[in-house]
Amino acid sequence: MSVVVVGGGIAAQAVAERLVERAPGRPVTMLSAEARAPYDRVRLSSLLAEGGDPEALRLRPDAWYADRGVDLRLATPVAAIDPAGRRVETSAGELIPYEALVLCTGSRAAVPPIPGIERPGSFVFRTPEDCDGIAAAAAGARRACVLGGGLLGLEAAKGLLDRGVAVTVVHLVGHLMERQLDPAAGAVLARRMRDLGVEVLTGRATERVLGEGRVEALLLDGGEELPCDLLVTCVGVRPNVDLARAAGLPCERGILVDDAMTTADPAVRAVGECAEHRGVVPGLVAPILAQADVAAASIAGDAAAYKGTAAAAALKVMGVDLVSAGDPSAAGGVAVHDPEAGVYRRLALREGRAAGAILVGDTRGAEALLALVARGAEVSDPLAALAEAARATACDLPDAAQVCSCHGVSKGDILGAIRERGLRAASEVRACTRAGTGCGGCMPLVRELLEAETGEAGAEPAYACPCRGLTREAVVDLVRGRDLRSASDVAAACGAGRDCGACKPAIAYLVSMVTANRHEEERHARFINDRVHANIQRDGTFSVVPRIRGGVTSPEELRRIADVAERHRVPMVKITGGQRIDLLGVRKDQLPAIWAELGMPSGFAYSKAVRTVKTCVGTDFCRFGIGDAVGLGIELERRLEGLHTPHKVKLAVSGCPRNCAEASVKDIGVIAVEGGWEVVVGGAAGSTVRAADPLARVATAAEAIRVAETFLQYYRENAEYLERSYAFVERVGIEEVRRAVLDEGSGEPERLRERLALARAAVADPWREVVERGGGPAFTDLGDDPEPALVGPPPGGELA
Amino acid sequence: MIASGRLVPIGRAEDVPRLEARTVTVAGRRIAVYHTPAGYRATDADCPHRGGPLADGLMGDGCVTCPLHGWRFDLGTGEAVGQDARVAVHAVVERDGWLYLAPPG
Numbered sequence: 064m065s066v067v068v069v070g071g072g073i074a075a076q077a078v079a080e081r082l083v084e085r086a087p088g089r090p091v092t093m094l095s096a097e098a099r100a101p102y103d104r105v106r107l108s109s110l111l112a113e114g115g116d117p118e119a120l121r122l123r124p125d126a127w128y129a130d131r132g133v134d135l136r137l138a139t140p141v142a143a144i145d146p147a148g149r150r151v152e153t154s155a156g157e158l159i160p161y162e163a164l165v166l167c168t169g170s171r172a173a174v175p176p177i178p179g180i181e182r183p184g185s186f187v188f189r190t191p192e193d194c195d196g197i198a199a200a201a202a203g204a205r206r207a208c209v210l211g212g213g214l215l216g217l218e219a220a221k222g223l224l225d226r227g228v229a230v231t232v233v234h235l236v237g238h239l240m241e242r243q244l245d246p247a248a249g250a251v252l253a254r255r256m257r258d259l260g261v262e263v264l265t266g267r268a269t270e271r272v273l274g275e276g277r278v279e280a281l282l283l284d285g286g287e288e289l290p291c292d293l294l295v296t297c298v299g300v301r302p303n304v305d306l307a308r309a310a311g312l313p314c315e316r317g318i319l320v321d322d323a324m325t326t327a328d329p330a331v332r333a334v335g336e337c338a339e340h341r342g343v344v345p346g347l348v349a350p351i352l353a354q355a356d357v358a359a360a361s362i363a364g365d366a367a368a369y370k371g372t373a374a375a376a377a378l379k380v381m382g383v384d385l386v387s388a389g390d391p392s393a394a395g396g397v398a399v400h401d402p403e404a405g406v407y408r409r410l411a412l413r414e415g416r417a418a419g420a421i422l423v424g425d426t427r428g429a430e431a432l433l434a435l436v437a438r439g440a441e442v443s444d445p446l447a448a449l450a451e452a453a454r455a456t457a458c459d460l461p462d463a464a465q466v467c468s469c470h471g472v473s474k475g476d477i478l479g480a481i482r483e484r485g486l487r488a489a490s491e492v493r494a495c496t497r498a499g500t501g502c503g504g505c506m507p508l509v510r511e512l513l514e515a516e517t518g519e520a521g522a523e524p525a526y527a528c529p530c531r532g533l534t535r536e537a538v539v540d541l542v543r544g545r546d547l548r549s550a551s552d553v554a555a556a557c558g559a560g561r562d563c564g565a566c567k568p569a570i571a572y573l574v575s576m577v578t579a580n581r582h583e584e585e586r587h588a589r590f591i592n593d594r595v596h597a598n599i600q601r602d603g604t605f606s607v608v609p610r611i612r613g614g615v616t617s618p619e620e621l622r623r624i625a626d627v628a629e630r631h632r633v634p635m636v637k638i639t640g641g642q643r644i645d646l647l648g649v650r651k652d653q654l655p656a657i658w659a660e661l662g663m664p665s666g667f668a669y670s671k672a673v674r675t676v677k678t679c680v681g682t683d684f685c686r687f688g689i690g691d692a693v694g695l696g697i698e699l700e701r702r703l704e705g706l707h708t709p710h711k712v713k714l715a716v717s718g719c720p721r722n723c724a725e726a727s728v729k730d731i732g733v734i735a736v737e738g739g740w741e742v743v744v745g746g747a748a749g750s751t752v753r754a755a756d757p758l759a760r761v762a763t764a765a766e767a768i769r770v771a772e773t774f775l776q777y778y779r780e781n782a783e784y785l786e787r788s789y790a791f792v793e794r795v796g797i798e799e800v801r802r803a804v805l806d807e808g809s810g811e812p813e814r815l816r817e818r819l820a821l822a823r824a825a826v827a828d829p830w831r832e833v834v835e836r837g838g839g840p841a842f843t844d845l846g847d848d849p850e851p852a853l854v855g856p857p858p859g860g861e862l863a
Numbered sequence: 864m865i866a867s868g869r870l871v872p873i874g875r876a877e878d879v880p881r882l883e884a885r886t887v888t889v890a891g892r893r894i895a896v897y898h899t900p901a902g903y904r905a906t907d908a909d910c911p912h913r914g915g916p917l918a919d920g921l922m923g924d925g926c927v928t929c930p931l932h933g934w935r936f937d938l939g940t941g942e943a944v945g946q947d948a949r950v951a952v953h954a955v956v957e958r959d960g961w962l963y964l965a966p967p968g
Contacts, residue, residue: 114902561923562924586880587883587922590921591916591930601931603916840885844886
């Protein structure tokens with residue numbers, strides 16, 4: 064069934080997501096009037112506060128749409144709907160047929176009919192373009208006024224304050240955020256805002272916007288003039304219903320829909336801020352996501368009904384945590400009010416039953432109170448209920464209590480998922496239930512539930528991205544499931560790497576591992592060593608270690624290395640522990656030339672990768688040698704070199720049990736024994752010293768290489784990032800390693816080798832790539848380029 | 864933070880790719896210029912800990928981590944995370960594809 068979604072906002076994106084989840088491959092066309100791909104409008108205020116690139120708000124990268132066959136058509140406004148012919152007409156005149164149509168036309172900012180409000184310097188706050196306009200005007204503004212003291216108005220005020228503009232909020236109603244708060248809570252918030260330096264005027268009407276040309280002042284009721292040179296109007300939104308109305312679909316404030324989100328026409332649904340369900344037009348994300356779920360289900364022919372979403376919002380406004388649930392206007396109930404601390408907690412009652420809750424400044428126990436409100440529980444001692452809620456742990460919550468209000472996930476849903484699927488990590492709960500994938504505010508509660516249920520108190524898994532609580536498994540699933548190709552894709556999909564950035568090398572590794580090196584290489588996601596393919600030293604210089612397989616070189620090669628070292632005045636030349644030659648103290652800008660002159664492949668000594676295969680002279684010269692260690696070592700290195708691994712991997716091959724190459728303390732060691740070779744894994748001789756575990760004894764060099772390769776890929780796929788093989792083998796257990804690597808009957812070792820071969824086929828020599836490119840900006844300072852920046856650009860101006 | 868002053872052109876914006884940083888010398892002072900998702904930022908180039916090259920660090924959306932010993936700095940304020948230290952921040956703007964710095968006072 065072909066589905067056309069009209070719109071390009073959060074609702075349209077949510078509908079498209081649910082549609083492709085339910086029926087991958089179904090053709091979905093999104094027609095968005097905006098030129099910008101769907102973005103997170105909720106975070107628009109952060110754009111105003113912090114500035115920056117609206118691209119950062121994007122909900123999905125281009126690849127998401129391409130990979131799922133979602134035809135996202137931007138800047139394609141729809142001019143008309145033809146319900147009888149089941150097709151829509153774009154403003155360019157193209158006719159697009161549909162079998163199911165979903166209207167997600169959203170809303171536009173309401174502008175009150177105040178004389179003069181159209182003057183230059185007056186803005187609404189709805190799109191990134193509005194944001195740009197406001198930011199530009201703020202740069203030269205002395206005082207800004209925000210019309211409207213609702214959630215969006217306060218966010219606009221915060222954004223302007225962060226930009227250093229003096230702000231006054233003018234609100235028509237007697238207290239701030241009257242849809243969510245009662246007067247006392249509004250006063251707590253107003254006080255907090257005044258502390259931050261925002262003027263707050265409540266219960267004041269604006270009569271006129273004054274100015275000769277641009278905005279110069281507001282004329283308030285009572286004749287007071289409020290000077291300002293920037294005005295931002297945030298007094299609500301108007302649903303975009305013109306298209307639906309013109310098509311003959313019944314509309315009141317929004318497009319009227321039933322519980323299946325269907326309009327009067329069974330082939331047409333409406334979701335989000337343009338839709339009116341049981342008299343309610345949603346304004347927050349949670350109900351919109353719930354509606355999208357239902358709409359997608361009903362298109363798929365599944366029974367699903369949207370019964371409305373309990374009015375509950377957990378917000379952060381001006382740095383203050385707020386929770387509002389139910390009907391805050393219910394008169395009865397009790398409140399705890401500490402104006403000094405900026406705390407207000409109220410449980411509203413109606414006829415002895417919980418009707419609403421408001422928490423400002425201290426939101427402990429919100430879930431417990433929300434649960435009381437949601438089921439209209441009888442409350443005999445409301446003060447005790449408030450106090451108990453503040454002490455409540457996750458275990459005390461009823462199963463129906465909503466834990467994740469973004470996605471409407473209850474405690475019961477989470478416990479069910481933990482029990483039925485045997486979940487052990489918070490990231491698994493996120494993946495299975497979607498709890499915590501919205502604002503993430505419920506993750507502490509999710510962890511508490513997980514601990515209580517599994518009895519593994521505090522047993523936090525090793526996270527690939529600790530900031531977002533994402534395990535390696537969660538990232539790998541995401542990369543595989545959504546066919547992501549870069550660390551930036553992962554960041555866009557789940558936020559990993561955006562907060563502190565420290566996990567980006569881990570994420571980049573996981574993407575390259577899953578895609579067998581068919582990933583998009585991004586310098587920013589790599590540690591400096593991997594950006595410039597050299598090892599950074601304590602003084603910021605680098606070391607250069609060319610590939611010398613098996614530690615076997617030649618006079619000609621040595622002469623070349625010596626010449627390069629002399630020519631570039633390399634401060635130190637040293638033989639490494641891995642039988643290589645290290646040129647130390649090289650400046651970043653010298654690197655490309657040195658590589659070009661060496662003409663040798665990179666030794667990857669700077670990378671979490673297969674480093675070196677150390678060898679003894681084996682049967683070539685040693686009178687004790689019983690196996691050709693040099694031949695096997697060089698072949699092994701040739702097959703594995705350049706492969707990235709969770710941590711560095713050092714190998715060695717010894718030609719007899721005297722073990723001169725010290726293979727028994729390497730990540731992978733191969734030792735010649737009577738009648739064949741022994742392969743050992745998990746050895747170490749660094750800060751930890753560990754004798755490698757015997758993995759297998761085989762007859763031929765080819766078999767030894769095969770076992771080593773299989774183990775390497777098993778390690779690549781299953782170790783945590785930065786987990787050395789000795790820790791990995793100890794964690795997994797050598798028995799399990801043997802089963803995975805040696806049980807050829809299972810077919811798994813063969814598959815491991817196939818994936819390794821795929822990855823290896825895509826390995827390139829980074830030094831040669833840089834030399835062929837002729838260096839690049841990563842190796843020079845800004846302004847060191849052949850055309851000096853200082854003479855190029857137009858004359859500089861003054862900073863405002 | 865340098866609030867005002869004549870702007871000095873320091874290079875092409877395209878030479879500082881998104882989420883990367885470059886070093887530049889302005890009036891004898893080494894400056895690191897970063898391209899964050901929220902725009903360009905600049906700090907002194909050397910980590911106040913042991914002089915590590917901050918432009919070679921890993922960036923989050925709003926911070927950089929020194930590649931030598933992992934000190935992390937907020938690119939808005941220059942403050943170190945978990946350390947009583949800060950790195951000087953400078954004003955940098957992009958106009959028509961060029962980056963300009965307010966010269967260090």
